[in-house]
Amino acid sequence: MKALIFDFDGTIVDTETPEFESWRLEYAVFGVELPLALWASLIGTTTPGAFEPYSWLESKIGRALNRETLRTRRRAVMMDLIAAERPRPGIEDWLAGGRQRGLNLAVASASRRPWVEQHLTNVALLERFDHLATGDQVERSKPAPDVYLLAAQKLGIAPHEAIAIEDSRNGVAAAKAAGMFTIAVPNPMTVDLDFSEADLRVDSLAGLDLAEAIRRAGG
The missing domain is CATH 3.40.50.1000 (HAD superfamily/HAD-like)
Known part of the structure; x- marks a missing residue:
């Protein structure tokens, strides 16, 4: 070798646990649970799949969201969590x-x-x-x-x-x-x-x- x-x-x-946790908290704001099994299908790739987090949340609550506001809020939470990782x-x-x-x-x-x-x-x-x-x-x-x-x-x-x-x-x-x-x-x-x-x-x-x-x- x-x-x-x-x-x-x-x-x-x-970085993946903090990212999932930031999404889980964001979903919880709207009273929606984010299944770990669904999220896990995305891990390790950037290739678009059947699950897209914003679209899935919108489908659950039945309306469009201000994605930029959500993105900014969620990313701040995620970055704080990642900063604590070793x-x-x-x-x-x-x-x-x-x-x-x-x-x-x-x-x-x-x-x-x-x-x-x-x-x-x-x-x-x-x-x-x-x-x-x-x-x-x-x-x-x-x-x-x-x-x-x-x-x-x-x-x-x-x-x-x-x-x-x-x-x-x-x-x-x-x-x-x-x-x-x-x-x-x-x-x-x-x-x-x-x-x-x-x-x-x-x-x-x-x-x-x-x-x-x-x-x-x-x-």
């Missing part, structure tokens, strides 16, 4: 261990580069990565493999020479389609999803030795 490639949202920092357990140890082993380190995120840079900076991890591959740099979002293929290209490696770390089904599908050994590390939003496509599933990177992961990936 020559590289570790990490998803960002929900994998390095749990790197997920095991992330910093894996970054340090990867560097000690001479592995390249990259991010492959469906989110836009400014978002990823901002939140990596907030947790003092931006400089730990050799490259960022983000959703605004590719044509297709996860579950298409584009962003993982871009990360491998930036690192100058073949996709099979990287281990991908993901928290979502869309992300796992993308990494596997790119030809990477893929580890699923679910967060509270995705813990109940089916990750059978992943090569390995663990509750936390803190409970998985990097050397063992490399061995399982074929060295």
Whole structure:
């Protein structure tokens, strides 16, 4: 193995729980419950799907909303919640261990580069990565493999020479389609999803030795 490639949202920092919570609170203002199972279908991709949060809320209350007002209010709540988040357990140890082993380190995120840079900076991890591959740099979002293929290209490696770390089904599908050994590390939003496509599933990177992961990936 020559590289570790990490998803960002929900994998390095749990931005997904704060985002869901901000939407849940917004829905509650209108007396509507936001089902977690419905929300989970969106995680890990920016590709439009059957569920669009504003449209779904409008369908439940039977009228149009001032989306800009809602967006501003909800985003403020979300950003406050994200600001309190730290790197997920095991992330910093894996970054340090990867560097000690001479592995390249990259991010492959469906989110836009400014978002990823901002939140990596907030947790003092931006400089730990050799490259960022983000959703605004590719044509297709996860579950298409584009962003993982871009990360491998930036690192100058073949996709099979990287281990991908993901928290979502869309992300796992993308990494596997790119030809990477893929580890699923679910967060509270995705813990109940089916990750059978992943090569390995663990509750936390803190409970998985990097050397063992490399061995399982074929060295």
